[in-house]
Amino acid sequence: MSKSEQDDGGVRRRTLLKAGGVAAAAGLTGVGVSGISGEAEAQEDNGDGREVVHGNCWICRETCGQEITIEDGKAIDLTGVDGHPKASIGEGTEGTLCSKGMAQLNKTYNPNRIRRPHIKKDGELTAVDWDEAFEYTSNRLEEFAEEHGPEKLLRYKGYPLGKHSWEAEFIHNLFGSAISAGRKTTCHGPFSTSWEWMAGYGREWPDWQNSEYIIAWGRNVMECFRGQAEPKGVLKAKEENDATLVCIDPRYTKTAEVADKWIPIEPRTDGALALAMANVIIEENLYDRDFVSEWTHGFKEYKEAVADKTPEWAAEITDVDADVIREIALGFAKAAPSSVVFPWTGLAYQANGFKNCQNLHALNGLVGSVDTKGGTRQWRKPFSLDHPRAKADAELPSNHSDASTPDYDDYPFQQHGIRDLTHNMVPKATERGDIQGVMMNWSQPPKSGNTRKWWEAMEEMDLVITVDAFWTGVSKRADVVFPGASQLEQTFFKKGGDSAYSTSGWVTGSKPAIEPLGDCKRDYQLYKELSQAMGWGEYFPWEDAQEYFDSKLDGIGLSFDELDEKSYEVIDGLPYRQYEDGGFKTVNGLFNFDLDVKDKYKSLADDLGISTAPSWVPPDDEHFGETTNDEYPLLFTDTMVEQFSRGHCQALSQSLEAYAERFGHEDEDYRGNYLHINPRDAEEHGIEDGDWVAVKSADDEIELMANVWEGVRPGWVCTENGFGEGSSHPDDSGGHSMKFNKEWHMEPTTGMTARNHPVDVERLGGEPQ
Structure with missing residues (x-):
């Protein structure tokens, strides 16, 4: 029996949302939101030795504010913080958590959690106390530096749970590791790099709640990857703006469940569909002439590139009906500038993803939905915070060398200077002797590509150090395993960025809700004490992370105690159309459809035989992805x-x-x-x-x-x-x-x-x- 015949997990017929309010709509559509009002009311009753404190969830790399109920020193319940920039849809709205956030109790008290430091003795990982673990680790690091040089210890960039890269300061600045690799080449490279090349800043994020036409393209918004504000913002736009939501994805996701139109596109043909949409918009004269003429470069090349890319042409490639292509192109253009097309990992995972993402980004520029209400946003942080190191007279040295990653001359991106070492290349670097060890914080590199070779490389490395909560293919192969504190046990701080507050910046922070279980340590304490063992204790002068963040907040007249009491603070204005004050942060100050200048991208495009302007680049078995065949259909x-x-x-x-x-x-x-x-x-x-x-x-x-x-x-x-x-x-x-x-x-x-x-x-x- 197929899943469509079952109630659980099957493809459900899309219907108009008739429930009143965003929270009701979220419950109707199966979005992962919790924080039922009854739970929140129960938490306010502190008469039985219970108290409610704040925390921040970090399991998906975001910062949803938590209300945590504590009883006898143990966390017993979680919900979201009302009005929080990531857990709600703005001031006066309910804060909630997704199922990952709700599982943080399960993570903290999990019986399989690593609760003691382990070091390798006689070839076996053995539990020890922290003194022995730090002594062993400092000795191994000193031996490593003497034998190989610190530059041959790879820093694999993971996700610091307290939202400060203490590990980067230790590994890169103090120890002197010169080479790093990490998430950008395993998750979002083509998406963010193409946008940065075109618009001059990293990732644009939609102003979801103010949009009138949303195209979620390979982006499953309702699965809550970047906080509750995203799915709630989409639902708010549908409810209050009568916004249209189009989901383009070969999978029927939770976003497709609430979409007005689901388009199960032929995988990896997204760029062709985007070009056909541009063809319609230009032919119908629906593009933003003012924005295009005043703020863009390369429109002539873009117009020529799409002149023959009709919906009929794209229909043959994408398996999307030509009339549907026209419909979404017209709807998107007519709603501009309060419309947005937004790609994510569905495109970034593709070998032809850079060109596909470029074609999609170009659509936002074509209709002028760049840094507009309901369009994309330039989420620059609108305020600065004092750096505590200046006050503490403890500026970090830069002990790392300036030497770049050795040139392998094997891959186009390296040959043309766009990127040095990437995730998949680490095993080769290890085989060649350019990397002899790795230190990482909350990461599992073999889960992100080239798995078997990564495992082999870790077995060959002279030193592997990791911070983690569970036994994995990484921690089981390590020489040192430090048991890190969970989110509920950490001090947390972050300033933002994209959120429920479209034109404001914000900070969020929280003290540890509970003491670390077993012998687990918080990130700051772990790297402070390891630095002391290495003779670098002066560079971690604060008693704890809270003291560090408290000094940092002086810059905006806020104390960490005050921040923790509320969980967040909305700070400052962040206007739309920031490019009008100084232009885009590109080489020419413009939004670039095409940038045919003699730079690294131009030379790379020439080498690959492709245009720098938006163009259709299909999978081809050579550079842009393997194709199916009779044996592997x-x-x-x-x-x-x-x-x-x-x-x-x-x-x-x-x-x-x-x-x-x-x-x-x-x-x-x-x-x-x-x-x-x-x-x-x-x-x-x-x-x-x-x-x-x-x-x-x-x-x-x-x-x-x-x-x-x-x-x-x-x-x-x-x-x-x-x-x-x-x-x-x-x-x-x-x-x-x-x-x-x-x-x-x-x-x-x-x-x-x-x-x-x-x-x-x-x-x-x-x-x-």
């Missing part, structure tokens, strides 16, 4: 869902149960990920819902349970990342999707890990593992 990629964030949530039983229920498999013993496969493909392969299957590429294979579901288009299969061998799941349950990924699976402009692979699927005997 299905295209595979990995995806994200609300229940999990990257590869770090698979140890949480609460999240695993919610995931199983979502797809109707809660009665199964299996708690791994699922291969989502269309009923047509399943029938051709003799596969039924719940079967154990093998997914095979030319390079590797994985085994996992099949979820037969009309929510994925025929010819395309996918699964959630992070499971299987080397995951934090205590049973390694499921299939490790990134085992298909090898060194050469990279987008050629940015070095971003390309995550689309031709595969075939085979039904196996036996029960799911």
Whole structure:
């Protein structure tokens, strides 16, 4: 039986939202919001030895404010902070948390959590006390620096839970590590780099709640990746602005559930669809002539590039009807400048993702929806904070060398100076001896690409140091494992950025809600004490992170105690159309459709045989992604869902149960990920819902349970990342999707890990593992 015949996890018919209010709409559409009003009322009753304190969730890299109920020193309940810039949709609105945020209790008190430091003794990881762990680590680092030089210790950039890179100050500035790699080449490279090249700043984020026409393109907004303000903003726009929401995605996501139109596009053809939309907008004379003439460069080349890219042309490539292409192009243009097209990992994961993202970004420039109300926003931080190091007379040295990463001359992005070392290249650098060790903070690099080679590289490295909460393929291979504090146990601080407050900046912060469990340490204390063991204690002069952040807040006349009491503070104005005061932060001060100057991007484009103007670049088996064939007829990629964030949530039983229920498999013993496969493909392969299957590429294979579901288009299969061998799941349950990924699976402009692979699927005997 296919999932469309079930109530749980099936494709639901889209209906108009009739519930009153955003909160009701969120509940109706299955958006992951919690914080029921009854819970909040119960928390206000502090008569039984309970108190409510603040925290900030960081499991998806965002900062949703938490209200945490404490009883006898233990956290027993969570909800969101009303009015919080990330947990709500603005002042006077309810703060909520997604299912990942609600699972933070499960993470903190998880029985599988690492609670003591471990060091390698006689080839085995052994639990020790902190004094021994710091002494061992400092000795190993000193030996490493003497034998190899500090520049050969890779800093793998993870996510600091307290939102300060204490590990960067230790590894980069004090120890002297010169080489780093991290998330930008595993998550968002083509999306952010193309926008930066065109508009001069990193990531644009939509002004969701003020928009009138939203195209979520490979961006599953309702899965709450960047806080509750995003899905709530979309629902508010639909309810109050009568906004149209279009979801372009080969998967029927939670965004598709609430969309007015779901377009299951042929994967990796997004750039062709964007060019056809531009063709319609220009032909109908609906582009913003004032913005284009005053604030852009390269429109002539853009216009020429799309002149023959009609909807009929794109329909053949994208499997999207020409009339539908015209409809969304006209709707988008007529709603401008309160309209936005916004891509994310659905495009960034593609080997032709840079050009596809460029084509999409160009649409915002074409209709003038750049830094406008309801369009994109230039989320520059509108205020500065004093740097505490100046007051403490403890400026950090820069002990790292200025030497760049060795030139490998293997990949276009490196040959032309766009990026040095990328994630997938780390094993090669290790093999060549350019990297001899790695230190990381809350990261699982093998989950992000070139997995098998990463495991081999870690086995060959002379020193591996990690901070983590669970045993994974990384921590099990490490020489030093430091048990880090969870979000509930950390001091937290961040200033923003994109949020529910469209024209204001903000800060958010919180003290630790509880003491760290076992022998876990907060980030600041961990790196302070390690620095002391290395003789660098003077550079961590503050008693704790709270004291550091308190000094920082002097710049805006706020104390950390005051911030913690409210959880957040809205600070300053951030006007629309900031480019009118000084232009865009590009080489020419303009928004660039095309930038045909003699720079690194021009030389790279020439080398690849492509235009610098928006253009259609299909997958081609050479530079821009493998194509399917008779032996491997299905295209595979990995995806994200609300229940999990990257590869770090698979140890949480609460999240695993919610995931199983979502797809109707809660009665199964299996708690791994699922291969989502269309009923047509399943029938051709003799596969039924719940079967154990093998997914095979030319390079590797994985085994996992099949979820037969009309929510994925025929010819395309996918699964959630992070499971299987080397995951934090205590049973390694499921299939490790990134085992298909090898060194050469990279987008050629940015070095971003390309995550689309031709595969075939085979039904196996036996029960799911």
